[in-house]
Amino acid sequence: MSFLEYAPAPESRGILSLRDEYGLFIDGEFVDGRGAPFQTISPANEQRIATVANADARDVDDAVSAARRAYDHVWSRMSGRDRGKYLFRIARLVQERARELAVAESLDNGKPIKESRDVDVPLVAAWFFYYAGWADKLDYAGLGQNPRALGVAAQVIPWNFPLLMLAWKIAPALAAGNTVVLKPAETTPLTALIFAEIVQQADLPKGVVNIITGAGDTGAALVGHDGVDKVAFTGSTAVGRQIAKTIAGSSKKLTLELGGKAANIVFDDAPIDQAIEGIVNGIFFNQGHVCCAGSRLLVQESIHDEVVDRLKARLSTLRLGDPLDKNTDIGAINSREQLDRIRELSDAGVAEGAERWSAPCEIPSNGFWYAPTIFTNVQTSHRIAREEIFGPVLSVLTFRTPQEAIAKANNTPYGLSAGIWTDKGSRILAVADGLKAGVVWANTFNRFDPSSPFGGYKESGYGREGGRHGLGAYLAPAGLGRGAAGTPAAIAAEVAGGTIEPATQPEASTQPEASAQPEASAQPEAASQTKQATRAARTRKPTTKGTAK
Amino acid sequence: MTGTSLVTAHERALAVLGGEPDDATLRRYLHGIAGVDAVGLEQRAAALGTRSIKTASKAWALDKIISLIDLTTLEGADTPGKVRSLAGKAVTPDPADASTPRVAAVCVYGDLVATAVDALGAAHGDPDDGRVAVAAVATAFPSGRASLDVKLADTADAVAAGADEIDMVIDRGAFLAGRYSLVFDQIAAVKEVCRRADGTSASLKVILETGELVTYDNVRRASWLSILAGGDFIKTSTGKVSSAATLPVTLLMLEVVRDWHRATGQRIGVKPAGGIRTSKDAIKYLVTVAETAGEEWLQPHLFRFGASSLLNDVLLQRQKMRSGHYSGADYVTID
Numbered sequence: 001m002s003f004l005e006y007a008p009a010p011e012s013r014g015i016l017s018l019r020d021e022y023g024l025f026i027d028g029e030f031v032d033g034r035g036a037p038f039q040t041i042s043p044a045n046e047q048r049i050a051t052v053a054n055a056d057a058r059d060v061d062d063a064v065s066a067a068r069r070a071y072d073h074v075w076s077r078m079s080g081r082d083r084g085k086y087l088f089r090i091a092r093l094v095q096e097r098a099r100e101l102a103v104a105e106s107l108d109n110g111k112p113i114k115e116s117r118d119v120d121v122p123l124v125a126a127w128f129f130y131y132a133g134w135a136d137k138l139d140y141a142g143l144g145q146n147p148r149a150l151g152v153a154a155q156v157i158p159w160n161f162p163l164l165m166l167a168w169k170i171a172p173a174l175a176a177g178n179t180v181v182l183k184p185a186e187t188t189p190l191t192a193l194i195f196a197e198i199v200q201q202a203d204l205p206k207g208v209v210n211i212i213t214g215a216g217d218t219g220a221a222l223v224g225h226d227g228v229d230k231v232a233f234t235g236s237t238a239v240g241r242q243i244a245k246t247i248a249g250s251s252k253k254l255t256l257e258l259g260g261k262a263a264n265i266v267f268d269d270a271p272i273d274q275a276i277e278g279i280v281n282g283i284f285f286n287q288g289h290v291c292c293a294g295s296r297l298l299v300q301e302s303i304h305d306e307v308v309d310r311l312k313a314r315l316s317t318l319r320l321g322d323p324l325d326k327n328t329d330i331g332a333i334n335s336r337e338q339l340d341r342i343r344e345l346s347d348a349g350v351a352e353g354a355e356r357w358s359a360p361c362e363i364p365s366n367g368f369w370y371a372p373t374i375f376t377n378v379q380t381s382h383r384i385a386r387e388e389i390f391g392p393v394l395s396v397l398t399f400r401t402p403q404e405a406i407a408k409a410n411n412t413p414y415g416l417s418a419g420i421w422t423d424k425g426s427r428i429l430a431v432a433d434g435l436k437a438g439v440v441w442a443n444t445f446n447r448f449d450p451s452s453p454f455g456g457y458k459e460s461g462y463g464r465e466g467g468r469h470g471l472g473a474y475l476a477p478a479g480l481g482r483g484a485a486g487t488p489a490a491i492a493a494e495v496a497g498g499t500i501e502p503a504t505q506p507e508a509s510t511q512p513e514a515s516a517q518p519e520a521s522a523q524p525e526a527a528s529q530t531k532q533a534t535r536a537a538r539t540r541k542p543t544t545k546g547t548a549k
Numbered sequence: 550m551t552g553t554s555l556v557t558a559h560e561r562a563l564a565v566l567g568g569e570p571d572d573a574t575l576r577r578y579l580h581g582i583a584g585v586d587a588v589g590l591e592q593r594a595a596a597l598g599t600r601s602i603k604t605a606s607k608a609w610a611l612d613k614i615i616s617l618i619d620l621t622t623l624e625g626a627d628t629p630g631k632v633r634s635l636a637g638k639a640v641t642p643d644p645a646d647a648s649t650p651r652v653a654a655v656c657v658y659g660d661l662v663a664t665a666v667d668a669l670g671a672a673h674g675d676p677d678d679g680r681v682a683v684a685a686v687a688t689a690f691p692s693g694r695a696s697l698d699v700k701l702a703d704t705a706d707a708v709a710a711g712a713d714e715i716d717m718v719i720d721r722g723a724f725l726a727g728r729y730s731l732v733f734d735q736i737a738a739v740k741e742v743c744r745r746a747d748g749t750s751a752s753l754k755v756i757l758e759t760g761e762l763v764t765y766d767n768v769r770r771a772s773w774l775s776i777l778a779g780g781d782f783i784k785t786s787t788g789k790v791s792s793a794a795t796l797p798v799t800l801l802m803l804e805v806v807r808d809w810h811r812a813t814g815q816r817i818g819v820k821p822a823g824g825i826r827t828s829k830d831a832i833k834y835l836v837t838v839a840e841t842a843g844e845e846w847l848q849p850h851l852f853r854f855g856a857s858s859l860l861n862d863v864l865l866q867r868q869k870m871r872s873g874h875y876s877g878a879d880y881v882t883i884d
Contacts, residue, residue: 007607
């Protein structure tokens with residue numbers, strides 16, 4: 001026998017105690033949805049996992065109302081320290097139920113259990129722990145003393161990291177004092193619904209977290225709802241653009257984390273074995289269903305052939321198959337729709353003259369699968385070099401000089417992430433400086449940490465998630481109450497690391513506190529005055545602290 | 550380039566380096582090899598360590614580990630009695646189960662080679678034939694701090710006494726001082742002394758002592774240098790320095806032999822030694838070998854474990870797989 005045909009080592013599904021049907025989680029309870037329920041399936045074998053409720057406009061209304069009540073009567077009045085306690089409790093429960101969450105995630109999403117177990121779920125816990133610590137320290141978030149929560153946050157998340165994206169959204173929102181209505185993607189609602197059970201287990205006040213399931217129309221109803229103060233969306237650029245249009249002219253504050261077409265730049269002095277691993281991790285991690293995936297490999301022409309040869313040899317050792325097998329490296333594509341898109345773009349690549357190579361691996365007969373694929377001889381004009389494939393497909397391009405590498409890397413409407421591989425420290429800094437990307441990894445790729453802000457340039461979105469900057473997306477400076485979210489660009493630039501928040505109409509007097517600074521409500525002066533107010537607050541800070549002591 | 554005995558180290562180096570193996574040429578070559586990113590290397594090793602080897606794969610792996618062990622005793626207190634006991638254990642690792650494979654070799658100090666050969670008797674021979682080889686540490690092991698003449702005499706002595714394999718140490722001081730040609734020349738000279746009168750040659754394992762080289766870049770350069778100079782095996786450690794074999798270091802050395810094979814078609818062995826005590830750890834090494842250099846490296850002429858306590862843990866695991874329950878330390882023999 002061949003040792004490399006490792007005997008099956010499946011993670012047991014026995015740890016799951018799934019319900020057959022899931023309702024909407026509104027006001028602390030599971031309730032029926034008014035829309036037609038839908039099924040969530042395992043993409044690895046197309047078998048049904050559970051039936052899930054579908055929220056229509058009335059359900060959305062119920063959820064937003066519940067969140068509003070919870071905000072007005074409980075959550076906004078609670079001390080940061082107490083909010084932190086709840087978040088710590090949630091973090092610990094995530095750790096306690098880690099194995100269960102990992103199995104559910106791999107089952108519903110198709111990602112390998114080693115990734116859900118070693119990456120997704122530990123990061124989820126880390127995100128809650130991190131923001132739990134912030135809950136009573138908001139004075140230090142960079143918005144001056146006593147920054148205010150925004151109110152009710154509408155959050156719509158994608159299917160590629162279902163539970164992790166939930167954590168990225170919910171943890172900072174709750175820490176900052178907002179209440180939330182979250183809609184998971186229709187193909188991956190399972191872990192969000194288990195998370196709803198964790199919310200119950202943590203005894204979180206009812207209505208602080210509401211989770212509603214459904215498809216695009218549910219999401220549209222949620223972000224368009226009048227009772228929402230903040231919209232946070234992660235997903236495709238097309239939908240993000242739609243959302244921006246929907247809420248333009250309203251008082252809602254918006255953050256968008258959208259697509260990407262990241263360049264992974266490999267110089268000829270790169271640590272070659274680690275660069276190969278980084279390329280593989282960059283594009284084949286999570287089947288390439290990663291918005292910051294290193295889908296464009298920019299390799300210095302002098303080492304192109306060697307890199308491609310090594311890459312092919314390495315890809316031949318990847319193991320595609322059952323997501324629940326602990327030795328699986330490449331799981332299932334999340335949906336037939338996504339598989340069709342990957343196929344369409346790959347075929348376009350061939351038609352445009354690029355050379356396709358796929359790793360030799362057996363494709364299971366049921367479910368949605370795509371073998372790890374490399375395209376060489378790709379030109380910058382090809383669709384596969386420009387459009388986000390969101391699958392295990394790597395386009396290899398070459399460059400001659402650092403200047404050309406930077407120019408090619410930036411030649412995209414996106415700007416979410418990039419990678420640099422070189423042994424030369426000064427080159428890392430110089431190239432990173434020239435890259436228009438929100439995240440630049442040096443000699444590594446796809447590493448995430450709750451303390452590190454994440455977000456995009458250009459069509460990759462605006463706003464930052466993670467770190468102190470991520471809190472800023474859920475806070476307004478003191479005196480700017482709910483609805484008065486016309487955050488001046490200057491503050492936004494400071495808070496969101498250079499990102500410009502869309503200016504929205506301030507709507508004074510919805511909160512009693514707003515009357516303390518009535519001038520803040522007047523446009524267009526509001527911007528500069530807010531800035532002054534914030535500066536004043538900052539200047540006062542040390543004195544105030546001194547007095548308090 | 551197949552049989553090493555047909556090509557001298559000098560010829561091999563000339564072919565690869567394109568010049569005489571002097572300090573300047575070696576430096577240009579070794580420093581031209583791509584660097585190692587420590588974080589990335591350790592991440593990759595950790596990822597390989599998460600492979601889950603169960604049931605049939607585990608049973609195969611346990612037997613394979615036994616057949617790759619250099620059962621070692623390297624103490625000042627070693628006696629003929631101790632070596633005879635070790636040889637007995639090497640031939641019959643588990644007296645309760647005759648299906649247990651023999652280990653690849655026993656590894657002893659040079660003065661005890663004759664005792665080991667004698668104790669193994671008819672079982673002494675090539676591990677490929679199910680026999681047990683005798684390996685001797687030489688060249689002023691473990692420090693290597695002696696003149697070349699002493700090192701060569703040490704080696705010649707062990708070969709004459711019947712050693713099939715010589716585990717030499719490199720001069721780490723010379724390597725760290727940048728005197729690569731001195732290290733090269735010493736390895737090449739020891740390799741010459743490994744030749745026997747009948748034209749055959751003892752296999753040469755070159756110990757880098759990675760715990761003293763400290764950086765991964767050094768380990769990679771020392772690996773290339775040792776192979777260029779004629780080593781048949783590159784070995785991590787003496788076991789006498791606190792940082793001995795680690796998975797990242799072994800992964801790095803496996804990458805070197807994989808690249809050497811790609812460049813020359815010749816296969817070089819790798820031997821992690823020191824600190825591998827459990828079956829679980831040893832299985833991680835098998836996975837790393839198979840997924841880096843390839844499965845064909847999992848044979849005694851291309852991969853070894855330098856270990857002493859590992860064997861008993863593997864035997865206990867093996868018994869557990871067969872009986873379904875754990876026994877205890879008294880159900881395996883002390884050597």
